Amino acid sequence: MRKSSSRSPFGWSNHNGTVTVIEAPIARSYRRRAVIAFWVTSAVVGLLAATVASHYLHPILGALAGVAFGVVLGAVVFALIVAWPVLRVFWHWLPEILLGLAVVYGWVALMQSTPLWLSLLIVALVVGVPAAIGPVRRRVMSWAWCLIVRHRLRLCFAAFIATNRHGSLPLILLARPTPAGERVWVWLRPGLSLRDLEADGQVQKLAVACWANEVRVMRASRKYAALVRVDITRREPLAHTIVSPLPDYVPADIPSNAPTSPGMPPVGLDLPEVPDQPVTVPADAPRPRKPRNPTTDTASPSGFDPSDYA
Amino acid sequence: MDLTDTLELPTNPGPSDTVPVGAGLSIFDPVFLGIDEFGQPVYLPMIYRNILIGGEPGSGKSSLLNTIVGHAALCADVRLCLLDGKQVELGLWEDACDVFVGPDIHHAIRTLYRVQTVMDNRYTFLKARRRRKIGPDDLFGQILVACDEIAYFSATAGDEKTQKLFAALLRDIVARGRAVGIIVAAATQRPSSDIIPTSLRDLFAWRFAGRCTTDVSSDIVLGHGWAARGFSSNTVDPNNHGAGYLIAEGGIPALVKAAYLTDTDIIRVADYATWTRRHTGTLTTDNASPARAAA
Ligand SMILES: Nc1ncnc2c1ncn2[C@@H]1O[C@H](COP(=O)(O)OP(=O)(O)OP(=O)(O)O)[C@@H](O)[C@H]1O
Numbered sequence A: 001m002r003k004s005s006s007r008s009p010f011g012w013s014n015h016n017g018t019v020t021v022i023e024a025p026i027a028r029s030y031r032r033r034a035v036i037a038f039w040v041t042s043a044v045v046g047l048l049a050a051t052v053a054s055h056y057l058h059p060i061l062g063a064l065a066g067v068a069f070g071v072v073l074g075a076v077v078f079a080l081i082v083a084w085p086v087l088r089v090f091w092h093w094l095p096e097i098l099l100g101l102a103v104v105y106g107w108v109a110l111m112q113s114t115p116l117w118l119s120l121l122i123v124a125l126v127v128g129v130p131a132a133i134g135p136v137r138r139r140v141m142s143w144a145w146c147l148i149v150r151h152r153l154r155l156c157f158a159a160f161i162a163t164n165r166h167g168s169l170p171l172i173l174l175a176r177p178t179p180a181g182e183r184v185w186v187w188l189r190p191g192l193s194l195r196d197l198e199a200d201g202q203v204q205k206l207a208v209a210c211w212a213n214e215v216r217v218m219r220a221s222r223k224y225a226a227l228v229r230v231d232i233t234r235r236e237p238l239a240h241t242i243v244s245p246l247p248d249y250v251p252a253d254i255p256s257n258a259p260t261s262p263g264m265p266p267v268g269l270d271l272p273e274v275p276d277q278p279v280t281v282p283a284d285a286p287r288p289r290k291p292r293n294p295t296t297d298t299a300s301p302s303g304f305d306p307s308d309y310a
Numbered sequence B: 001m002d003l004t005d006t007l008e009l010p011t012n013p014g015p016s017d018t019v020p021v022g023a024g025l026s027i028f029d030p031v032f033l034g035i036d037e038f039g040q041p042v043y044l045p046m047i048y049r050n051i052l053i054g055g056e057p058g059s060g061k062s063s064l065l066n067t068i069v070g071h072a073a074l075c076a077d078v079r080l081c082l083l084d085g086k087q088v089e090l091g092l093w094e095d096a097c098d099v100f101v102g103p104d105i106h107h108a109i110r111t112l113y114r115v116q117t118v119m120d121n122r123y124t125f126l127k128a129r130r131r132r133k134i135g136p137d138d139l140f141g142q143i144l145v146a147c148d149e150i151a152y153f154s155a156t157a158g159d160e161k162t163q164k165l166f167a168a169l170l171r172d173i174v175a176r177g178r179a180v181g182i183i184v185a186a187a188t189q190r191p192s193s194d195i196i197p198t199s200l201r202d203l204f205a206w207r208f209a210g211r212c213t214t215d216v217s218s219d220i221v222l223g224h225g226w227a228a229r230g231f232s233s234n235t236v237d238p239n240n241h242g243a244g245y246l247i248a249e250g251g252i253p254a255l256v257k258a259a260y261l262t263d264t265d266i267i268r269v270a271d272y273a274t275w276t277r278r279h280t281g282t283l284t285t286d287n288a289s290p291a292r293a294a295a
């Protein structure tokens, strides 16, 4: 929801479309937090600054300077906290922003320093060569997926993973390409646990949101319960056959005197060769007496049940 | 690999051909199982462990079992005791193993009794020596009991009492065999409670679930609740034979593609294993007395 406030030029209102919508209670909690931070910072910094300054100035002047310094720093902290929702968006999109800036500035610089045909050629090479070479292209694409996946996960966390009362979402740490897809490390905030992510159908929803085949969530550290690993699978990396190395242990020059089991005449291998016989109760069948357990000889035939053998 | 230094060994009465040498493997080495989804090799330590392999028909259970048996066959001090209701799955190792049990539940039970006796004798021996478990290069070697299609023995063949007896014996071996080097690797399609008693199933520390038809089947192999956490071998591509979830050292299922031994490879390895075992006198075919290990 959109909230207009005269007290703040930005913060809990969404200016451009990408800002996550901030709920009113969360906005209020941010404002309250900012006010508290302002007073605490002003007081602590002011006191410290006044103490230090009065060593050099007249005590009253020192105290005034300290208070002024504290108020300024408190205001900075206040502004930072109030602006945090917007700053956070910049932080989340930092790689894209930097990349975009690099492209624009690089393009401009190139155009200014070389003739048009040369700059076009250079651009064609820079774009075309990685696109033409398979491994490089896949590498670039997998890194691009890492960027995408972090945004998708953030969206999921905001959209349907239960958050705590402050609305703080899990911290999305590094993402790394794997042969199957991506692996993302996540630091859970107080109020969340692995179980919330594993709850009924959550991983399937994550998979849908990440445009993936499958998502698995597991602990990433034996020490910290908060550190969680999200494995996103989009490809089948295990399609080809793995050859066992065991034959390599066999010397090449073993003589072929391997014993062969006695041959068996090909009799009874087709249906007509096997006569239709009445089924006998298994108890009638003679069987070797088993030592140590005479009780099994008392037969209680249950017969053949093919459904067990499935 | 070390053909050169063994050629001088005078102990082996190798006739005209090269002297057989052990492959240099030990069951204390982890078994190469395949690769995981990150392309890293997966090694599975089998000593002091048992593994249960499940999955739908054609998911690659027997191939995985063959890989484990193949490793053990190349270990000089491991005796093989193979039970295979389908005969062909482990049948290529018939000459290399000490006991091969086909679709004969009474033979299977007699064999398990033998193994059980060996186990008891070994524990008595260890107790006399004030030890708690065996180590590498011990007085006696290890025994791999590999059973393909447990369902045949525990739910199909014979009558209910025999099946119960089989399950009870196997459970005892799985439960107590660990410390004296008796390793059980068992495969079956769907280890639900009507096939194997849950008390037996839950003893297997390590699980491999090849592709399963449902999430529930996957959970039956891996343990309850893994499918809900995203680890369901139902998601494995049916055409991707040998891929599945493995629960081993980490305790968390890992997607693994098992290594594959072609029949030619198996025959080659099995022939070599048979040959070395014959020459070193390790191979005792069916008329070995169980009391032998008690010494
Ligand atoms: N690791 C693997 N890599 C490649 N192909 C494999 C692998 N494992 C199995 N296969 C293929 O899958 C086929 C079936 O495998 P396997 O006989 O092991 O299945 P299974 O699970 O034992 O089936 P069943 O339940 O009917 O005994 C094999 O013939 C082989 O071609």
Ligand SMILES: [Mg+2]
Pocket (backbone or CB within 6 Å): B061, B062, B063, B089, B148
């Ligand atoms: Mg099989």
